Amino acid sequence: MDKRYKHIELFAGCGGMSLGLDAAGFDLYFANELSPMAGETFAFNILDEDLNKKAEQGEVAGKVKWINSNFAENDLSSRLRENPFLAKNGPFSDISTLQDIKGKLLIGDIDDLLIFLNGKPDIVQQIREDSIDLLSGGPPCQSFSLAGRRQKNDHKNQLPLSFAKIAGLIRPKVVLLENVKGITSPFIEEGNKYYAWLEVSKAFVLEGFVPVCMMLNSKYFGVAQNRPRFILFAFRHDVFLELLNKYKSNVLLEFSAQFYQKVVENKDKLEEITVKDFSYTDIESAPELFDGVILPKIRNNQGQFVSANEAIGDIRRTNITYSGSKVTRGYGHNLNETFKYKKSGDFEIKNHDPRKHTFDVKARFRFYQVINEFQNGLKKGAVDLFTGKPVSAETSEKLMAEFQNYSLYFKQNGDEVYKIPRNIEEVKKLVESIPTKKHSQRALFEYEPAPAQLTIPDDICHYHMETLRTMTVREMARFQSFPDWFEFRSKVTTGGESRKFEVPQYTQVGNAVPPLLALQLGEVVYSLLTE
Template structure:
């Protein structure tokens, strides 16, 4: 008698951005119900890749929620009854509140309005009561802010989230380095995983133990060994190899005339796409800027200053005010990708990286197409999420898929080797973040 196909576990993605986390979860076998993203640019990318009818991977999407940009507070206010109908029926609630207010690369303002979206996330959890909660954010979320309004003058958003979740969930948290999961980027991110206490799961192992136990098998399934160097990720996109042509979507710009992948990582990212790679538009650097970049590249290679910010002396010698600029090391994973296109100079060519090159360093497949503006500036940077920012803010799909595979262990009997029990309660988190009692 043939076996009945197992029903895919379900998830909802909050603060979905362009869809890196959702894409990885779907690749791991999860069924996405819907996603919430307020920015029109990011939602346009989300729709193109994971919502529209023709998408290879796509959300089921309920009739009650229009396929348009939404903020989480808007959904909570306008669709509360529909959310209540999902109560106890969603397997996983995923996502991470906007990280800019927490990032050590930013100003770390305690009362940044984006920080308080964590309360909206927790309200959503309380309303829907998913079996599992997955939150991703920058390491800075676990560092104390100065806060004059609190009793001790400090506020720690990671502690607040963990303490709030711990009423109904067994919670554990760790900082994970994405480069150990095949992402060609030294990107360390803070993950929180909670299992609802009144629910029986099919493993009693701690979630981060399962993630690590399955990691090497995951890499083997992808044909990857770690770390993946930047050159292995983007060497096939060098202008010197491919040449240039007029941009197919931006008048007055040139783009890389892509010829095809060279390395195993590039072939993995390029499956089914071939030469039809998008988002290769090149920046229009002035002659003097290209000359400056060329000299900086030469000096950084000579002095071994790759993947690190330029020294104050070197910046001064070029009349640079920008502090974060660095040259990519071809033989190591890249530093953390940021939303500023000129933060990183190519390891060989006198230019900044394209959206596609940044996407490769984030492990987005070449089939993933980005939509909306390329860049923005001024006050709009707090309001708009153009393509470079979409890539920078995303959860890398490879680590999302690895985590997704591990979490399925708790829900699918065929993939479990341990006895049925709720995961043990975690008492602290470690690996680069201060311990927090829960």
């Protein structure tokens, strides 16, 4: 790879997108992230700066700057634990020139970054002259609408517009937006139906970009997770025209060109442009279009998806220390080879500390593991039994026949033991003694990719009978395709009122763009830019 392109990352999180794009050939020009907790992880892995160590030594950050803060630059400890929503009106700011921005991670609200850029046309011009190739990010936009009120009391629903406006300011050649599948579901506002993905597409057209939209799933790209995601490529109009000239018969580009023209011609009546005028390409219904030309190339088809066992089976035990040099095969090894460790020597695999569980929790986890094996609709009967719903005598008999093939987790004479239940009444007595309100809990399927819902650590338990616990941060990171050297920083988890603004390790992992997916999206953009 001879040429390297320039990349700006908004909504950077802990660094999953940036890690993948770096491997695809993009150098980070600057990044922006709201949360200082996620920013600490980003700085440690992407910028090689240990903010916690600097805070302990009373030093200031070198590669991380705060757009606004209530704390001075030399009070790094307080900055790392600051509520970012209260930092907006803080009296301290670290940025005033391009040198304060270039190569840095900027902690703070994207709207404050936009205000700064709007007030510094000379800096914007310098950034334009540096010719940014790619602007990427994943803003929350489930209820975003250009035509409607955009629920102005919800700050998050303004963020896509800020993202688009920054694109309009700095004029990158390509924009890459990642979001959850929910962006494609309609929402109702003042009696009208809106589609956030369509509204966001219009917003980028208004800034001079032509969108190409897709719905894909990370499991098709080698990630050990069933993770549907909406992706938007938006090409600056002049760049798009070059692509259209090169790929004259490409239906995706032609369709996007028509949509762009319609939005431009109907700026004053955007509400009349509906889903009938534009659509996204779904990998489930049109896999042939994911060929690596405009859309990323499918790497794993049905029967080739990476399973939970392949992803984390080699690090199942948590009472030993693993080193990178010992991961010599399989999925973990492939990740470590794809995203190379840039420091000399070996590394210890961190973030693999298990959470402690009571007997009740472990007994529930074993129950979930066992019923994952049930066939012919019996799993539903087992769930009904667990939740106290009526179960017929016939179903109870069939359930007992299944339970006699597995050991459940019991308390016996003061000890915790595995044993095969003697009858259905013993199973009923067990489940009645371990009730829970968390009916979203379940066990991983050993030979299937992990589910997408990994931000809440209590929801998913391990698939192995000797491992009655939730996932460690490291296992979650494996599912998300992070290499083993990537270390997650700040608090492991949080709760209470702190949930509203803290982004602990589990949330950092769950919210991240899988680096392996980012790599393959980046490779497509790299190829198009090179051509």
